[in-house]
Amino acid sequence: MQFLQNSRRIARFLKPIMIIPEANPRSVSSVLQISGSIQWPNHASPSPSVLKGMDRCTHLHTPSSSFNLLMPRLSFSSEAPKLEGDPTVTVKELHDKILDSVNVKRSMPPNAWLWSLIESCQNQDDISLLFEVLQKLRRFRLSNLRIHDNFNSSLCQQISKTCVRVGAIDSGKKALWKHNVLGLTPSVASADHLLSYALEHKNSQLMEEVMTLLKTNDLPLQPGTADLVFRICHDTDKWDLLGKYSKKFSKAGVKLRKTTFDVWMDFAANRGDTESLWKADKLRSETYNQHTLSTAFE
Numbered sequence: 001m002q003f004l005q006n007s008r009r010i011a012r013f014l015k016p017i018m019i020i021p022e023a024n025p026r027s028v029s030s031v032l033q034i035s036g037s038i039q040w041p042n043h044a045s046p047s048p049s050v051l052k053g054m055d056r057c058t059h060l061h062t063p064s065s066s067f068n069l070l071m072p073r074l075s076f077s078s079e080a081p082k083l084e085g086d087p088t089v090t091v092k093e094l095h096d097k098i099l100d101s102v103n104v105k106r107s108m109p110p111n112a113w114l115w116s117l118i119e120s121c122q123n124q125d126d127i128s129l130l131f132e133v134l135q136k137l138r139r140f141r142l143s144n145l146r147i148h149d150n151f152n153s154s155l156c157q158q159i160s161k162t163c164v165r166v167g168a169i170d171s172g173k174k175a176l177w178k179h180n181v182l183g184l185t186p187s188v189a190s191a192d193h194l195l196s197y198a199l200e201h202k203n204s205q206l207m208e209e210v211m212t213l214l215k216t217n218d219l220p221l222q223p224g225t226a227d228l229v230f231r232i233c234h235d236t237d238k239w240d241l242l243g244k245y246s247k248k249f250s251k252a253g254v255k256l257r258k259t260t261f262d263v264w265m266d267f268a269a270n271r272g273d274t275e276s277l278w279k280a281d282k283l284r285s286e287t288y289n290q291h292t293l294s295t296a297f298e
Contacts, residue, residue, distance in 0.1 A: 091117060091126040098133050102140045114155075118162050127168045130159070131182060138183030153187040160190035164197045169206065172197075176210070178217040188214070188222045195228040204236040211245070221252045227260045234267045242267060243276075255287060 094117040101109035114133065121127055134151075141147040156175050163172030172194050176186045191210050198206040207229060214221065226249045233242035246264065249256065256264075261284040268277040 088122060088126060090120045091122070091129055094120065095129040095133055099136060102136055106144065108137070108140065108145070115158075118158055121162050121166055123166055124168045124171070127163060127166060127171045130162075131171065131174075134159075134182040134184070138181065141183070150183045150185040153185040153189070156184040156187055157189045157193070159184065160193045164193045169194065169197065173209065173213060176213040176217060176219070186217055186219060188219050188225055191219065192222075192224055192228060195225065195232070199228055199232050199235065202232070202236050204232055204238050204241060207232045208241070211248075221249055221254050223254055223257050223260070226254055227257050227263075230260050230263045230267075234263050239267065239271060239273075250283075256284075258284070258288065261287075 094113055098109045098113055098117070101107055101113075114137070117130055117133065121130055138151075160172050160175045163169065163175070172190075174180060174182070175184050175190050176194075177184075178186055191214055194210045195207060198204070198210065211229065213219075214225070226245070229245050229249075230242060233239070233245070242264065261280060264280045265277055265284075268274075268280060
């Protein structure tokens with residue numbers, strides 16, 4: 001009989017311990033809500049030593065005390081800081097992964113790594129790491145894979161776009177060289193990114209540098225390039241440069257866009273240069289002369 005009474009006492013004593021494992025998500029949720037309203041003495045949170053002592057005493061608490069002890073532990077765990085990725089750190093990590101693949105594993109890294117590296121660049125230091133990676137990849141392609149072709153022009157265009165985005169203009173100009181250690185294939189589209197930057201910042205000097213690079217590296221002139229050049233000349237009030245490049249585009253056989261003619265003629269009208277206005281209008285009429293079926297055979 002005494003044995004049964006002792007057993008019942010022990011069961012009543014151990015019963016609170018069984019509450020915590022059986023707690024469901026709703027109970028935990030309510031605990032979290034209540035814990036936010038609890039204020040500790042002197043508005044201070046319990047010290048780690050206090051919490052540690054509380055943990056050691058959990059085998060002695062009652063149902064109500066176990067509920068109270070559970071709250072501060074849950075509350076503190078929910079306040080763990082979340083680390084946000086720094087773009088420069090991301091670039092460095094991708095740079096190291098790519099070089100490890102090339103130098104240690106002796107294999108080409110996934111293309112997605114390189115594209116992710118390009119998209120993550122935020123400053124000139126990032127561009128320098130990007131160019132280092134390109135140079136390493138080019139050497140690996142030549143020595144191990146026997147690939148002598150440069151990277152495709154789409155990659156060059158994206159790199160030029162990235163250089164413009166971060167303001168690394170001198171690095172962007174390197175992508176326009178036909179023979180470069182980076183293995184890039186220059187393109188007019190890449191040059192247009194730099195010209196767009198020159199237009200935005202009203203930089204006629206940069207425009208001239210880009211046009212020189214196009215000529216030096218035998219890149220063909222395009223209507224889109226002419227449109228940008230004419231706009232830059234107009235916005236920077238460089239009438240002499242517009243006359244210079246209008247001759248170059250005309251000699252190259254570039255069909256100017258109607259919007260380009262509009263800029264040209266508007267510039268001439270604002271200057272009161274009727275002769276240039278007449279010539280531009282005449283050239284536009286010849287370029288976009290629309291014939292009917294009857295006049296086409298006259």
